[in-house]
Amino acid sequence: MKDEVTSREERIENLKGMGCSRKRVEDARFTQGKGNYVDDIKLDGMLFGDFVRSPYAHAKIVNIDTSAALEVPGVLAVLTAKDLEPLGLHWMPTLAGDRQMVLADGKVLFQGQEVAFVVAVDRYAAADGIEAVEVEYEELEVLVDPFKAMKSDVVLRPDTVAEDGSPAAGAHGPRKHHNHIFTWEAGDKGPTFETIDNAEVVAEETMYYHRTHPCPLETCGCVASMDKVNGKLTLWGTFQAPHAIRTVVSLISGIEEHNIRVISPDIGGGFGNKVGAYPGYVCSVVASIVTGKPVKWIEDRMDNLMTTAFARDYHMTGRVSATREGKITGLHCHVTADHGGFDACADPTKFPAGFMNICTGSYDIPTAFLQVDGVYTNKAPGGVSYRCSFRVTEAVYFIERMIEVLAIELNMDAAELRRINFIKKEQFPYKAALGWEYDSGDYHTAWDKALKTVDYEGLRAEQAQRVEDFKAGKTRSLMGIGLSFFTEIVGAGPVKNCDILGLGMFDSCEIRIHPTGSAIARLGTISQGQGHATTFAQILASEIGLPADSITIEEGDTDTAPYGLGTYGSRSTPVAGAATAMAGRKIRAKAQMIAAYLLEVHDNDVEFDVDRFVVKGAPEKFKTMKEIAFAAYNQAIPGIEPGLEAVSYYDPPNMTYPFGAYICVMDIDVDTGLPEIRRFYALDDCGTRINPMIIEGQVHGGLTEALAVALGQEIAYDDMGNVKTGTLMDFFLPTAWEVPNYETDYTVTPSPHHPIGAKGVGESPHVGGVPCFSNAIQDAFRPFGNRHTNMPHDHWRIWKTANELGLHD
Amino acid sequence: MSKKQHYKITVNGKEEEFLAEPRELLIYTLRERLNITGPHIGCETSHCGACTVTIDGKSVKSCTMFVAQADGKKITTIEGIGGPDNLHPLQTAFKEHHGLQCGYCTPGMITRAKKLLEENPNPTEAEIRFGMAGNICRCTGYQNIVKSIQAAAAEMNAAKEAAE
Ligand code: FES
Ligand code: FES
Numbered sequence: 020m021k022d023e024v025t026s027r028e029e030r031i032e033n034l035k036g037m038g039c040s041r042k043r044v045e046d047a048r049f050t051q052g053k054g055n056y057v058d059d060i061k062l063d064g065m066l067f068g069d070f071v072r073s074p075y076a077h078a079k080i081v082n083i084d085t086s087a088a089l090e091v092p093g094v095l096a097v098l099t100a101k102d103l104e105p106l107g108l109h110w111m112p113t114l115a116g117d118r119q120m121v122l123a124d125g126k127v128l129f130q131g132q133e134v135a136f137v138v139a140v141d142r143y144a145a146a147d148g149i150e151a152v153e154v155e156y157e158e159l160e161v162l163v164d165p166f167k168a169m170k171s172d173v174v175l176r177p178d179t180v181a182e183d184g185s186p187a188a189g190a191h192g193p194r195k196h197h198n199h200i201f202t203w204e205a206g207d208k209g210p211t212f213e214t215i216d217n218a219e220v221v222a223e224e225t226m227y228y229h230r231t232h233p234c235p236l237e238t239c240g241c242v243a244s245m246d247k248v249n250g251k252l253t254l255w256g257t258f259q260a261p262h263a264i265r266t267v268v269s270l271i272s273g274i275e276e277h278n279i280r281v282i283s284p285d286i287g288g289g290f291g292n293k294v295g296a297y298p299g300y301v302c303s304v305v306a307s308i309v310t311g312k313p314v315k316w317i318e319d320r321m322d323n324l325m326t327t328a329f330a331r332d333y334h335m336t337g338r339v340s341a342t343r344e345g346k347i348t349g350l351h352c353h354v355t356a357d358h359g360g361f362d363a364c365a366d367p368t369k370f371p372a373g374f375m376n377i378c379t380g381s382y383d384i385p386t387a388f389l390q391v392d393g394v395y396t397n398k399a400p401g402g403v404s405y406r407c408s409f410r411v412t413e414a415v416y417f418i419e420r421m422i423e424v425l426a427i428e429l430n431m432d433a434a435e436l437r438r439i440n441f442i443k444k445e446q447f448p449y450k451a452a453l454g455w456e457y458d459s460g461d462y463h464t465a466w467d468k469a470l471k472t473v474d475y476e477g478l479r480a481e482q483a484q485r486v487e488d489f490k491a492g493k494t495r496s497l498m499g500i501g502l503s504f505f506t507e508i509v510g511a512g513p514v515k516n517c518d519i520l521g522l523g524m525f526d527s528c529e530i531r532i533h534p535t536g537s538a539i540a541r542l543g544t545i546s547q548g549q550g551h552a553t554t555f556a557q558i559l560a561s562e563i564g565l566p567a568d569s570i571t572i573e574e575g576d577t578d579t580a581p582y583g584l585g586t587y588g589s590r591s592t593p594v595a596g597a598a599t600a601m602a603g604r605k606i607r608a609k610a611q612m613i614a615a616y617l618l619e620v621h622d623n624d625v626e627f628d629v630d631r632f633v634v635k636g637a638p639e640k641f642k643t644m645k646e647i648a649f650a651a652y653n654q655a656i657p658g659i660e661p662g663l664e665a666v667s668y669y670d671p672p673n674m675t676y677p678f679g680a681y682i683c684v685m686d687i688d689v690d691t692g693l694p695e696i697r698r699f700y701a702l703d704d705c706g707t708r709i710n711p712m713i714i715e716g717q718v719h720g721g722l723t724e725a726l727a728v729a730l731g732q733e734i735a736y737d738d739m740g741n742v743k744t745g746t747l748m749d750f751f752l753p754t755a756w757e758v759p760n761y762e763t764d765y766t767v768t769p770s771p772h773h774p775i776g777a778k779g780v781g782e783s784p785h786v787g788g789v790p791c792f793s794n795a796i797q798d799a800f801r802p803f804g805n806r807h808t809n810m811p812h813d814h815w816r817i818w819k820t821a822n823e824l825g826l827h828d
Numbered sequence: 829m830s831k832k833q834h835y836k837i838t839v840n841g842k843e844e845e846f847l848a849e850p851r852e853l854l855i856y857t858l859r860e861r862l863n864i865t866g867p868h869i870g871c872e873t874s875h876c877g878a879c880t881v882t883i884d885g886k887s888v889k890s891c892t893m894f895v896a897q898a899d900g901k902k903i904t905t906i907e908g909i910g911g912p913d914n915l916h917p918l919q920t921a922f923k924e925h926h927g928l929q930c931g932y933c934t935p936g937m938i939t940r941a942k943k944l945l946e947e948n949p950n951p952t953e954a955e956i957r958f959g960m961a962g963n964i965c966r967c968t969g970y971q972n973i974v975k976s977i978q979a980a981a982a983e984m985n986a987a988k989e990a991a992e
Contacts, residue, residue, distance in 0.1 A: 051910065052866020056932065235930070287870075716967075756957050761969065
């Protein structure tokens with residue numbers, strides 16, 4: 020046969036399947052300026068819409084006068100809540116079971132809130148129109164502190180008060196106070212408290228994980244086009260979950276789902292910012308219906324930072340108990356979660372605090388209890404997973420700080436404390452005290468490899484010497500060694516416990532093999548830079564034996580792609596990757612029957628080998644997948660339908676649990692507060708590795724976002740609820756100058772329940788990186804009595820820590 | 829709204845004449861008026877560099893400039909740097925070394941990097957990092973961007989040497 024000369028190794032290489040660093044197919048268009056992002060879309064007669072936004076954080080709206088704005092040349096319409104009310108669209112449901120105002124309905128609850136939507140011929144005319152809208156506000160008392168909000172008589176949301184004046188029940192049960200949203204608990208309170216109360220050693224700490232923002236380089240936006248002739252609505256936008264958006268739009272607008280087509284074009288980064296539904300989407304759709312023209316809405320950077328999708332803002336209190344030898348016996352965590360004016364968290368329905376209950380981390384902790392209280396304040400809504408699976412960043416930061424604090428309490432080395440408490444390899448699958456079942460792990464091997472690579476003992480000796488030198492006045496620089504060992508929980512998730520707005524969190528893949536042996540596969544996910552078009556083709560190449568270069572991957576168009584819940588929470592590889600493998604296996608099963616027919620043997624007498632089926636024991640007799648594909652279309656095979664296609668909807672049996680060991684070495688100038696990252700070592704175990712080049716890229720990117728959050732990135736408010744960090748001047752995004760080179764490493768512990776053993780990696784470096792950077796700073800000051808200081812560790816705060824510890828005296 | 833004025837600019841070798849309000853930012857002139865959508869918008873406050881173009885031999889953030897200020901100038905965007913038939917070594921290197929993920933910063937990055945290598949054909953890593961500090965990338969962590977620029981520099985220098 021024609022390719023007999025090719026060796027098996029060459030055949031494997033030709034496929035560019037799983038495990039190889041295939042170059043990305045996306046890059047050609049991006050490097051030539053030919054990407055197609057939402058703001059690149061231009062339609063005939065397209066209008067531009069933009070918002071009048073509230074300058075106040077809490078105010079009553081007395082009057083809105085749009086008459087002058089309507090006189091502005093180029094302005095066609097100005098929408099207010101009054102216009103949306105008859106359509107029932109002045110409020111919209113949030114992903115968290117709450118409601119959010121689309122346009123201010125009588126009052127505003129945060130600075131930058133959408134008050135009116137001006138529709139004009141272009142951006143400049145819209146901006147002129149916004150200037151001319153006159154809004155009369157009456158200022159109300161502002162609540163920016165969740166603890167004060169929980170005591171205040173000020174009612175932020177009238178819909179939280181029952182007729183008798185008591186707090187009305189919310190979407191997640193009873194409220195303790197009118198500004199309280201929910202209480203969520205996991206674990207055993209009684210046994211945990213008893214264990215902690217009677218423990219030999221207890222470490223307690225209070226920490227604040229500050230509010231920040233995912234801030235992808237491209238902001239959010241959309242183009243809505245209502246075709247009144249055929250009744251079809253097309254909505255292009257920066258959607259991380261296009262199908263979910265279609266369903267939401269259908270539910271709130273009443274337009275039947277088959278008449279709505281949602282398209283996510285190229286997306287300029289998401290990191291959680293583009294999961295939710297925003298007022299801009301609703302207003303664009305309404306404006307398109309009203310004007311009969313396509314309407315574009317693109318937020319500017321200030322709008323983005325001030326209004327769409329903050330992350331974190333968790334006030335956490337922890338108690339961890341242990342024996343004198345350092346064996347952890349119990350953990351208690353309480354969180355006061357600041358959700359802003361509306362609860363718009365993007366979590367699976369049953370998890371109002373996301374997967375915060377992964378906060379026992381990588382440790383075998385026999386008993387634990389978690390309680391989270393969500394609170395309304397006069398801040399922007401959001402609470403999205405910024406490059407992490409639902410609140411996992413908060414959980415991992417919490418436990419990795421608690422371990423450090425316990426190490427101080429025990430006067431023990433923090434690396435050793437981690438080691439003696441790790442869940443052991445033979446304990447997997449491991450049922451954690453707060454409910455999750457960890458699928459697989461080998462923590463000791465990863466930890467030992469990491470410590471050995473960086474010469475941990477040598478670093479500690481150097482650090483001790485540095486402290487001596489510092490005390491002797493020979494240096495003004497301290498050395499910090501940051502440790503972090505994280506376990507993530509990703510791949511949401513099993514439909515039995517994970518849904519968003521009632522939509523099960525499965526995902527999907529549909530494959531069509533063309534007669535000449537190339538293919539197209541469509542998925543329910545959407546890439547925002549992760550390189551799906553490259554990696555999903557690699558999974559398929561290995562599964563169906565056709566070269567990745569002959570497989571087109573398409574995502575993001577709800578008219579063509581199978582239903583799926585989208586890309587966030589590192590769910591694409593664990594869920595859609597699994598669907599892809601399973602659909603590939605269906606193709607292979609049919610191909611096996613065709614091959615057997617062509618080779619005139621029984622089905623069971625052929626076996627798959629790289630890119631072909633061979634007759635068992637006679638490898639010279641074979642049919643390549645290419646030949647089989649052609650046969651599927653040109654031969655009448657008894658008992659087999661023509662064609663070669665498959666669909667798979669994958670409902671994962673469990674989440675996946677990637678883990679990793681990170682170590683950071685920092686020098687800190689005590690007098691300037693300037694940290695210099697000398698070394699950063701990152702070992703990741705994400706199970707089976709599909710494309711090492713892309714994994715490494717994800718790790719670099721995630722670590723850099725972790726660096727940002729740990730060392731300065733913050734959405735800060737003053738007491739009046741003014742956003743102090745609304746531009747890139749104040750909101751820290753690291754440049755090439757601030758970012759170090761990272762060393763990456765790995766171990767491979769496949770997920771036992773995933774068809775290809777992959778666990779997902781996009782978010783691990785962010786989740787594990789934040790505590791690692793923070794621990795490095797805090798470790799530098801440990802010899803001088805530091806226990807815990809809150810992030811972000813910008814120069815000023817580091818200087819202040821040094822100052823408070825008396826290091827400037 | 830202010831009165832429209834007549835402007836003439838040359839973009840990627842092509843002369844363009846049009847009427848526009850002087851307040852129009854150059855990035856909008858390029859993207860909306862001339863349909864040159866390679867340069868992107870990440871901030872409009874000259875922090876991110878997504879809108880970087882080259883004007884009369886200098887890297888410029890085109891969100892910082894009014895169209896009136898660009899009158900009579902020669903502008904190069906990513907579209908003028910290389911296409912399918914004549915890829916610039918930087919375009920190849922960014923793909924080869926995984927110097928991009930979502931691609932949103934990439935046109936600005938490559939446009940700036942090209943200028944950087946013209947100013948300094950043999951930059952050290954620190955010089956690259958400093959010279960690229962006006963361009964923000966949220967995805968890659970820069971390590972592979974630096975690698976891509978180093979690789980392109982080596983390639984371009986080798987080609988120059990071979991030609992001499
Ligand atoms: S858009 Fe011009 S620098 Fe950001
Ligand atoms: S590749 Fe996404 S911002 Fe640079």
